[in-house]
Amino acid sequence: MLEAVKVALDPTPVQERLLVAHAGAARFAFNAGLAHVKTMIDSQEKPEWSLYALRRWWNANKNTLAVDGNGVPWWPENSKEAYNSGLESLSDALMNWSKSRKGRRKGRRVGFPKFRARNRTTPRFAYTTGSYGLIDGDANALKLPRIGRVHCMENVTARVGGARVLRMTVSRHAGRWHASLTVERADPTPTIPSKGGAVGIDLGVRTLAVLSDGTMIANPRTLNMGERRLKHAQKALSRKTKGSNRRHRARERVSRLHARVANQRRDLLDKLTTRLAVTYSDICIEDLNVNGMVRNHRLAKAIMDASFFELRRQLEYKTARTGTRLHVIDRWYPSSKRCSNCGKVKAKLSLNERVYHCDGCGLIIDRDLNAAINIKVAGSAPETLNARGAGVRPATLRGGGQSAVKREPSSRTHGVRLGANTRKSVLQAKTN
Numbered sequence: 001m002l003e004a005v006k007v008a009l010d011p012t013p014v015q016e017r018l019l020v021a022h023a024g025a026a027r028f029a030f031n032a033g034l035a036h037v038k039t040m041i042d043s044q045e046k047p048e049w050s051l052y053a054l055r056r057w058w059n060a061n062k063n064t065l066a067v068d069g070n071g072v073p074w075w076p077e078n079s080k081e082a083y084n085s086g087l088e089s090l091s092d093a094l095m096n097w098s099k100s101r102k103g104r105r106k107g108r109r110v111g112f113p114k115f116r117a118r119n120r121t122t123p124r125f126a127y128t129t130g131s132y133g134l135i136d137g138d139a140n141a142l143k144l145p146r147i148g149r150v151h152c153m154e155n156v157t158a159r160v161g162g163a164r165v166l167r168m169t170v171s172r173h174a175g176r177w178h179a180s181l182t183v184e185r186a187d188p189t190p191t192i193p194s195k196g197g198a199v200g201i202d203l204g205v206r207t208l209a210v211l212s213d214g215t216m217i218a219n220p221r222t223l224n225m226g227e228r229r230l231k232h233a234q235k236a237l238s239r240k241t242k243g244s245n246r247r248h249r250a251r252e253r254v255s256r257l258h259a260r261v262a263n264q265r266r267d268l269l270d271k272l273t274t275r276l277a278v279t280y281s282d283i284c285i286e287d288l289n290v291n292g293m294v295r296n297h298r299l300a301k302a303i304m305d306a307s308f309f310e311l312r313r314q315l316e317y318k319t320a321r322t323g324t325r326l327h328v329i330d331r332w333y334p335s336s337k338r339c340s341n342c343g344k345v346k347a348k349l350s351l352n353e354r355v356y357h358c359d360g361c362g363l364i365i366d367r368d369l370n371a372a373i374n375i376k377v378a379g380s381a382p383e384t385l386n387a388r389g390a391g392v393r394p395a396t397l398r399g400g401g402q403s404a405v406k407r408e409p410s411s412r413t414h415g416v417r418l419g420a421n422t423r424k425s426v427l428q429a430k431t432n
């Protein structure tokens with residue numbers, strides 16, 4: 001099993017300049033290789049874009065490409081691994097484009113790679129060969145060839161825990177450098193599932209999560225404050241003139257605040273998912289619309305979708321460790337609109353109705369708690385016992401399956417664009 005161990009780096013100013021130079025070298029090799037491939041395509045030659053071919057081409061031409069104004073090569077200043085990682089990502093990008101064009105790749109269409117501009121690319125490079133990574137007897141540092149011993153913010157040797165390191169990617173996000181080590185571990189042997197029974201989880205906007213047993217996990221005040229600050233910063237950014245220094249500074253502020261909020265949320269989710277995985281024997285969650293997620297620009301929705309994705313990702317690997325079963329409910333299941341007591345489904349439920357009133361049985365219950373109970377019931381149905389797989393449509397849905405996307409008003413349009421309507425009409429044809 002492959003796992004990523006990500007640590008924050010604490011480079012000296014000199015090292016930081018070298019990190020920037022290495023990331024620039026990777027970008028340079030990517031762009032040079034892309035220009036080469038484009039020329040070959042334009043001259044009707046058969047372009048070769050395997051990593052091997054690109055590397056051979058680079059080695060043959062680097063003395064004429066990577067030179068300064070006086071014709072002196074500057075490429076020896078950086079590790080050859082930097083150029084290699086640029087060529088590797090170019091090769092991957094071309095391969096993905098080619099496969100996507102021929103219909104041999106799942107997901108959205110992948111376009112032809114574009115040149116990478118300095119100010120619009122995440123600075124990134126990787127080490128795959130040579131003596132990089134952990135240092136014997138120096139647990140809080142990593143060895144980066146050509147850059148040196150770089151201090152880390154935590155004990156990285158302990159985090160890796162003796163596993164084999166296959167790759168080290170170094171990148172900068174929101175002004176901070178990180179190293180991500182890909183390590184190979186033995187598959188976890190799940191322990192006996194905990195005896196805590198089943199639980200359903202509903203992620204919310206106002207509260208972080210509501211469990212079907214009535215536990216509410218509130219958003220901490222710091223998180224709400226961070227989100228408010230982020231909103232202000234984004235507004236301020238939108239007012240700045242394009243290309244100005246003020247705009248650049250405003251953008252950096254937005255990305256810093258964004259990273260901070262994201263880190264706080266991830267930390268909360270980490271604590272929540274660990275607690276869930278060790279406490280319960282069955283965990284029920286909803287599936288989410290991953291394709292619709294990318295197309296949304298509204299902040300609250302974007303943050304929630306990201307949380308949802310993160311919750312599921314963490315639960316998947318944590319339940320594999322503890323032996324807890326994870327049930328994923330079909331996302332068309334009307335968990336919010338359905339009464340958890342009598343099963344009656346409402347035709348309409350607006351987002352600001354925080355309390356669910358059932359006109360069938362008179363139940364009055366918190367909206368999110370109602371949803372969490374429904375998720376638990378749907379996940380506990382025998383036909384959905386497909387731990388860690390795709391959701392199975394619960395049979396109970398037939399009783400009143402109509403609503404498409406339930407969470408946010410804005411997601412409705414995306415659902416339609418993604419073909420939700422076709423699915424919906426099939427469902428209705430069955431039920432009516």
Ligand SMILES: [Zn+2]
Pocket residue numbers: 339340341342343344358359360361362363
């Ligand atoms: Zn009811």
